[in-house]
Amino acid sequence: MRNKDVKIVVSGDICISVLQWITDPQNSQGFNWQTHLNVHSLLKPGESLLLSELVALATGASILSPRLQEPGSFSSGEFLRSTAELDLFPVSADGKSNDKVYRVRRFLGFTGPSAGTPKLLPIIDDDENADMVIIDDENNGFNAGSDYWPLAIRASGKSPVVIYKMNNPISSNALWKHLESHHIENTIVVINSDDLRAKGVNISKSLSWERTARDFVWQMENNPNLAFLAGCRHLVVPFGLEGAIYYTNQKEAESRLYFLPYEFEGGLIKEIQGKMYGLTSCFVAGLARRIIPQICSRNGLVKSIGEGIKEGMVAAQKYFIKGFGRSIDSLSFPNAAVFVETENDFIFREHVQDVKIPRYFNKNCYSCWYILKDKSSANLEEIAHNIVKFGEKKVLKYMPIAQFGKLKTVDRTEIESYRSIKNLMWEYISARNTVHPLSIAVFGTPGSGKSFGITEVAENIAPTLIRKLNFNLSQLSSPADLNSAFHKVRDLSLEGKVPLIFFDEFDANLEGKLGWLKYFLAPMQDGVFREGDSLRPIGKSIFVFVGGTSSTYREFCGEDLTDETEQKQFAKEFKSAKGPDFVSRLRGYVNILGPNQTDENQDQLYIIRRAMLLRSLLELKAPHLINETEEAQIDTGVLRALLKVPRYKHESRSMEAILEMSMLTHAKKWEQSHLPSQEQLKLHVDEEQFLRHLMHDAFFSEKIENLAMDIHEKYSENNKNNPKIVSDYAKPWEVLSEERKSFYRDQAKSIPNALLKIHYDVISIKEQPKKIEFTERELAVLAAYEHSRWCTKRKETGWKYGAIRDDSERTDPHLVPFDELPNEKKSGMVRMVAAWPEVLANSNFKIEHLKFLCQCEKAV
Known part of the structure; x- marks a missing residue:
């Protein structure tokens, strides 16, 4: 230059x-x-x-x-x-x-x-x-x-x-x-x-x-x-x-x-x-x-x-x-x-991305700002769908993503937790003359991958130095059995390695609730264990306490309890079990977030975690389903069901099991016919909910005629006192012209796509749901979308703009942008889309919000 x-x-x-x-x-x-x-x-x-x-x-x-x-x-x-x-x-x-x-x-x-x-x-x-x-x-x-x-x-x-x-x-x-x-x-x-x-x-x-x-x-x-x-x-x-x-x-x-x-x-x-x-x-x-x-x-x-x-x-x-x-x-x-x-x-x-930082944050909403939200115009379900189809590198290339070995996450809570643990481990490994172990705790539901994440973080720091050991406390019969475990740790430490010891189910019962805790206090604090009358040093090591009964740190400490009597009782038992002493010796903790939603309001990224897990499972276990352009070959219904089923009974293990039980060895695409039977699905998900998501498109297609008839009925009812309405609109369904019936069918088919514009989805359920009401802003967006769709369809069939309506010349004065319509016509469009929630409810379709990163967005 x-x-x-x-x-x-x-x-x-x-x-x-x-x-x-x-x-x-x-x-x-x-x-x-x-x-x-x-x-x-x-x-x-x-x-x-x-x-x-x-x-x-x-x-x-x-x-x-x-x-x-x-x-x-x-x-x-x-x-x-x-x-x-x-x-x-x-x-x-x-x-x-x-x-x-x-x-x-x-x-x-x-x-x-x-x-x-x-x-x-x-x-x-x-x-x-x-x-x-x-x-x-x-x-x-x-x-x-x-x-x-x-x-x-x-x-x-x-x-x-x-x-x-x-x-x-x-x-x-x-x-x-x-x-x-x-x-x-x-x-x-x-x-x-x-x-x-x-x-x-x-x-x-x-x-x-x-x-x-x-x-x-x-x-x-x-x-x-x-x-x-x-x-x-x-x-x-x-x-x-x-x-x-x-x-x-x-x-x-x-x-x-x-x-x-x-x-x-x-x-x-x-x-x-x-x-x-x-x-x-x-x-x-x-x-x-x-x-x-x-x-x-x-x-x-x-x-x-x-x-x-x-x-x-x-x-x-x-x-x-x-x-x-x-x-x-x-x-x-x-x-x-x-x-x-x-x-x-x-x-x-x-490669350098930029994003505006909000000046004000909702103090009560931890998820109020995610770069993931600001760097994508798509909703979370669309992002999740694309992650599975095209891989996270293509979809998330402009968004923060943390990787520790094979572990990848975009969830800010997990990123911060894992990086905190990584920083602790690095400082501990780099420090000299340390006399006590580094103690951290890991919580999560069974199958969420608690050990995997910490292992990847540790091996990412010092792969040649770290050596992993596992001890399940629920399988030990007495505290004396811990001594043999500590001897193995000590032997590795004397070899110049840093043992990474997982004490699984450390919160299991032993002579009462949390009975194991008191036996870890001396090793955690002083780095020694007692054998007879002797105190033996453990050496430099990392203790990882993996929870078996508590899915979060707050639950382990009783902070989720709201009843005052229960709080007092828990505090008494927790203190008796040396819980506060144990917690004081921890230097960090991680709440592992699996593929299930942990909190209806705060945890909206679970669908992204599911998508990343599913994509990694496909790459690992069914790579032949990913073509030369890195696109996964998977049926839309299968993908929808895997991403949207409310809960996996055994977290990530269930997702993996469903893939393994599917007949994919010689498949070129994961079709619905390759899925396991309903009885097998029942082991891992609510099979009825899974099938409803799976067959969503089929269910909706089956009811197009009923939806079209309902739309016609609502439109006639809303305009029965309007003398300007064309008589054909007010006739019974049976005697309507085929062109008019097609108009209503097309509208019914377009409803799911229209609702996406205001971040809603249509879900098929067993019972009739409650009818919701759209906001004025949502009605305006839907009316404009529906009018635009109608204009496009009208022009495709030979209609054009004309100052007056003429069926023989196929001219219509309303073939103009929505903003240029007369107020009366705009109001008519608004009344039409306002009837959709009732029409859908009558056919057992529920309208639900697509997932946002935080509930604050619903008010926008």
Whole structure:
């Protein structure tokens, strides 16, 4: 990108980066020093000096900045120094390539100047008419040294675009006060999320993008330490290499989240890949690259910042991957290639998704905001259907999805729980001198896959280190049997492994309710177990307590009880069983959400969980049903029944069983005829409800004639006093013309599709349901849809618009858009669709809401 006519001033704190690395001996027979490890050292520009180089590479603009011109300047003791130890690290963490590059093994710290404060440098050929000013404020003296500030922000009457990279987010520094007073409209503040957290700003990390975004919005609105930032016109906060939030406050505050769907904050950089400095500087350079084309058109600044964030995220990731290169001897750093897009890149701007963050949240509704909802115009049932048919990678590619080994989930509750557990496990495994086990609990209904999820998370962290053991407490006869279990754990620990021990049904009875708990207190707290008179250490290990009688943590702790007497009785028994002591030793828990709905109001994503499970089962057990375009061959009725049956008796095991019992070995498509018999289905689902969903289309087709007759009757009844009604409409069904009968049949057939427009579905049931009433908004949508369908059908049969109705000429004045109809005709259409609930109820069809992520949406 060439922008030589654009002048950019880059300045800020000055630092020299001291890079040190060790190489193997040069030979075994040369000079003594050649036969030993060789230590190398190199000086490179850091902080604003590095930033100016990155901006020059990114933009191709004329860069005005400080320079170290004299050869001896780098070694001058007047400058601040930062020392980093380098080493060779894998280019990527997936193990697919053996290539390595130099990155930072550890940062050794700073070396201050020999006397006074760190030296600052003037800007060479500074120009007060610069188009853009980029400042790197690392809180090392520049923000107080006004003599070194760019002329473009000091001169009166100038209004450059300012990108202010702030390391220390406080309102008291002189530079910020100056920018706030004179350049706030055009200033883009960039603060790394970890710098905010270092100031006590509580924003969650590596849980879910929704949680991070909600925390950020709350902090901006309520944290007094951020009050000075709340007035920013433009604030950009990178969250690792994987996300960023763009906050604007012009007419009113708005925030937008930019994220990689398959990643979370900190997820791209693995421990085995080392570290890099300058990541935020590279992000800023990418941001500037996209802003420059709009620099003369300030109206496009918001949009260009959004594109710049995507560019910055991509550039920072490529910068990290390339590191310092494969050889320091031929070091080209920073590498211009990080700002050049090629077809072989591993990431593109299109991979970065963005979504507006709601400013206000319903505190009583945990599910009030899901990115899944905002990134798709489809309802959840349509998304679920497409996941099974086409796979989650195609359907959910723009939405957050977490993967731990073979475990995949889009449910925010599960994502946050699993990532919390992953963070706990990682910290525990990485820590030294731990003397007690890490204890976590897992709850869920039988068959929900409680052990599977935790196993995948653990093996995803340290596959060669983790060793799994299982003990079912319901099968142990006495507490003494635990000692043999602890010995096996101890043996693995002594081998240098980290045992992952599942204590299944830990809440089973033993000498009363929760009788096992007291026998785990000492091992959990002190990491020892008693054998006779001896205390034996267990060693580093992870205890996973898997519930057998409680499906949630709240149920285990009695928090779901509402009756006061029951609460008191439970509390007494829980305390007697050492329940509070046991809970206090837990460091985390997960409620596993299986394919059944756990809560009618809060858990609407169960249908997505079903879809992802069904797709994975098809890929694993019936891959021949997935064609070369990755589309699953499955009958619509079978898919509908599997997704919509109210409950699976044995959760995921039942879904798997139904597939295994179906005759699919030589099938090309999963047809209804391949399903097991009703008696076999009865083992896993309510077979009658399953069959009603299965035969939904057939049931509806059978009743088209009855529905058409009912619609005609309701229409005649609603218009019996209307003298303008065509006489044919009011005749008994038996004597209606075939054309008029076809009109009503077509309307009856269209009802399910029409109801989808207002997020309703039609369900066949045994008994006659209660009639519902549509809202005014719903009636308007249905009337407009029905009129549009009628116009299309009318034109297909040769009718056209005419000022008057003429059957012989086939002209009709109502063949116009719904909004152009006379009010009387509109009202007639509204009355017609208002009769649908009663018509459907008469034929035992229930109208029910499609699944939403939260009940708040029903009111919209």
